[in-house]
Amino acid sequence: MTDFAAAIDRLLNQVRHWQQPRWRSHAPATHELVQRLADLAADAEGRPRRPVPREHDMVLPDQIRVMADDLLAADPPPSVMAEAAEAVAALRAALR
Incomplete structure (x- = not known):
């Protein structure tokens, strides 16, 4: 779980300061991650x-x-947390 939490913190540090123009091209992929986390x-x-x-x-x-x-909070199995961490890492790589 710490890998996932660390990945989330890195992602938020990467995007938290962005202004609207930067979000325009990255918002759809970011919302896909939000939906994926909600589904998991x-x-x-x-x-x-x-x-x-x-x-x-x-x-x-x-x-x-x-x-x-x-x-x-849902305390899913490690395989789900690994999947979530991979999804976060993939988004971070795409946002560079």
């Missing part, structure tokens, strides 16, 4: 998957934090 948390909790509302781009860092916290 729902699966871990045995809840149905629901779409995460697509808010203003500047809200994406907050959505990442909330979905990451929800996933951590």
